[in-house]
Amino acid sequence: MSNTVKAYHPLEMSFHKNMLRFVILLIISGLPFFSKMFSFIAYGVGYPISEFLGNGQPLSSGLAFLRVIHWSSGFLLAVISVVFLFAMLSKINRLSIWPDVWGVDAIFDGIKQMRLHYLEKKSGNFGKMNLGQKASAWVMFFTMVLLIISGVLLVLRNIDGSFLPSDISLFLRNIHTVSFIVLFCVLMVHVFFALLPSNIHAYKAMFQTGEMDREYVKEHHPLWYNKLK
Amino acid sequence: MKMPKSQKGFLFDQNFCIGCKACEVACQVYHQQEDMIDWRHVDTFLIRENNMEKEVYLSQACHHCQEPACMSVCPTNAYTKRDDGIVILDRDKCIGCGYCMESCQYGAITLQGNDKKAQKCNMCAEKQDIGELPACIAGCPVKALRLVDIVVADEAGMVKSAVGFKQSSLKPSIRFYPKFRSATFLG
Numbered sequence: 364m365s366n367t368v369k370a371y372h373p374l375e376m377s378f379h380k381n382m383l384r385f386v387i388l389l390i391i392s393g394l395p396f397f398s399k400m401f402s403f404i405a406y407g408v409g410y411p412i413s414e415f416l417g418n419g420q421p422l423s424s425g426l427a428f429l430r431v432i433h434w435s436s437g438f439l440l441a442v443i444s445v446v447f448l449f450a451m452l453s454k455i456n457r458l459s460i461w462p463d464v465w466g467v468d469a470i471f472d473g474i475k476q477m478r479l480h481y482l483e484k485k486s487g488n489f490g491k492m493n494l495g496q497k498a499s500a501w502v503m504f505f506t507m508v509l510l511i512i513s514g515v516l517l518v519l520r521n522i523d524g525s526f527l528p529s530d531i532s533l534f535l536r537n538i539h540t541v542s543f544i545v546l547f548c549v550l551m552v553h554v555f556f557a558l559l560p561s562n563i564h565a566y567k568a569m570f571q572t573g574e575m576d577r578e579y580v581k582e583h584h585p586l587w588y589n590k591l592k
Numbered sequence: 593m594k595m596p597k598s599q600k601g602f603l604f605d606q607n608f609c610i611g612c613k614a615c616e617v618a619c620q621v622y623h624q625q626e627d628m629i630d631w632r633h634v635d636t637f638l639i640r641e642n643n644m645e646k647e648v649y650l651s652q653a654c655h656h657c658q659e660p661a662c663m664s665v666c667p668t669n670a671y672t673k674r675d676d677g678i679v680i681l682d683r684d685k686c687i688g689c690g691y692c693m694e695s696c697q698y699g700a701i702t703l704q705g706n707d708k709k710a711q712k713c714n715m716c717a718e719k720q721d722i723g724e725l726p727a728c729i730a731g732c733p734v735k736a737l738r739l740v741d742i743v744v745a746d747e748a749g750m751v752k753s754a755v756g757f758k759q760s761s762l763k764p765s766i767r768f769y770p771k772f773r774s775a776t777f778l779g
Contacts, residue, residue: 396667396689405667423668423685430687521690524703533694 367574368591370491370565376573378447385440390547392433395426397540405429434518441511459491460500463586470494480583484561490586495556499549506546513539599658599677599742600715601765602729604651606754607772609736611636611649618731619653622716626705631713632728637756650756651737653713653728654679654700655764658742662692662701662712670710677742677765678715686710697760715739742767 371379394401402422409425416424462469473494479485480493492500513535520527520535527535557566564583568575581588611634619625619632632653639648656679663671663679670685671692681692686709693701693710701712716726720739724730729737740750742765750767753759757768 396691399667402667418684420668420685423670423687426667426689427687430689521688521708524690524693524705524708529690529694529696529699532690536691536694 366577367572368577368580368588369573370568370575370580371573373573374447374450376569378443379569381443382440385436385443386550388432388436389440392429392436393543395429396433397543437511437514437518440507441515444507444511459587460497460504462497463490481559481561486582486585488586489584490590491584499553502549503546503553506542506549509538509542510546513542598675599656599765600720601656601677601740601742601745601767602653603738603740603745603750603767603769604754605736605738605769606648606650607769608734609634609649609651610734611647612733614731614733615651615728615737618727619713622727629702629705629711631700631702631711635756639755648755650754651728652698652700652757652766654696654715655698655762655766656713656715657760658763658765659761661695661697661762662710665691665695667691674717676720678717678720680714680717681710681712683707683709683711697758697762698764740767 391404395405405425406421407425408428409421409423412424412428413419413421418424472488476488477493477495480489516527516535517532517539520532556562557569564575564579577588580591613634616630616632616634620630623631625631632651634649634651637648637650639646656677658677660671660673660679662681663673667689668685668687670682672680672682674680688703688708688710690703690710693703696712701710703710705711716724716728719726725739729739745767749770751770752767754768754771757766
């Protein structure tokens with residue numbers, strides 16, 4: 364028996380890495396539109412562009428360029444997400460994002476197991492993912508779906524001004540903004556936990572090997588280990 | 593935001609407007625607007641007055657608000673407010689994001705031009721700078737539309753409401769002659 368277990372399929376690793384790149388690009392390129400506090404990003408990008416074009420409009424040039432980056436990144440993220448989702452459909456019932464046990468008691472137990480693991484440094488009774496990871500995965504999924512749908516519609520409105528009435532496009536922009544704020548908060552929590560020393564095995568598995576030590580899995584992810592046997 | 597030294601605005605007389613849309617046409621002709629673009633538009637409303645149904649009209653364009661939402665949301669700072677209160681849009685800065693159009697509660701901004709950039713009434717600032725009246729005011733045959741200083745209009749007892757006019761917190765620079773008679777708004 365191998366002393367490692369396959370934690371992530373190469374497709375999952377590749378999707379995660381590319382999604383990370385696109386999300387970073389999307390956040391950086393979207394922030395100057397989100398608030399004027401972040402205009403410095405547009406100025407930073409726009410100065411060389413306006414010098415090159417000789418139009419004397421660093422802010423507008425920067426924002427126009429960032430919008431192209433935002434749209435392109437969003438489009439590519441949507442494409443790889445759709446491809447990934449189709450690839451995952453074949454094993455949808457075996458995905459680790461589903462609850463191992465359903466019900467209110469299971470939620471309280473999940474919280475208790477997380478407290479054991481993160482606060483008391485003991486082994487929790489987890490599957491491949493704990494309750495927090497599953498919840499954040501679902502929130503990220505739904506907010507990304509909302510971001511992509513509202514983003515596509517807003518792009519179409521930008522291409523054709525009469526495509527949507529202004530109150531509908533304002534509603535969509537609010538959806539886009541609120542989804543981004545929620546996603547950003549969850550992402551920060553996700554990144555924080557991903558970088559915890561106690562999470563080094565999962566981190567290495569996701570970004571390097573795709574595999575985790577069997578003994579580690581047996582100790583820290585007993586429910587998952589039982590499924591593997 | 594720096595407050596302007598004065599605030600120019602429109603004074604509209606709903607009692608006398610005949611709905612001829614000369615103001616709309618004058619604006620379109622002077623600014624050589626594309627098809628389907630009208631910075632100024634005249635809306636028709638039905639009221640009941642002395643047990644009779646009657647149409648009244650409301651001529652509206654950009655209200656050059658004292659606290660313009662378009663100016664606060666524009667990421668490229670394309671909107672500026674002149675010392676006389678006129679809100680000017682620098683279309684060279686506009687990237688057509690549509691934030692201003694969405695934020696304007698009066699539908700005064702459009703992106704439907706060929707260049708996909710925002711456009712709106714500028715109160716014919718360039719005409720005013722050489723001592724002429726805005727095209728819509730000059731074109732009104734019954735003088736239902738006038739140019740005023742909002743402070744003066746307020747002191748003269750002009751009102752902030754009219755049939756069909758939507759109030760907002762943006763402090764729109766438009767005033768109306770008081771109504772002659774009471775009427776019931778029908779739609």
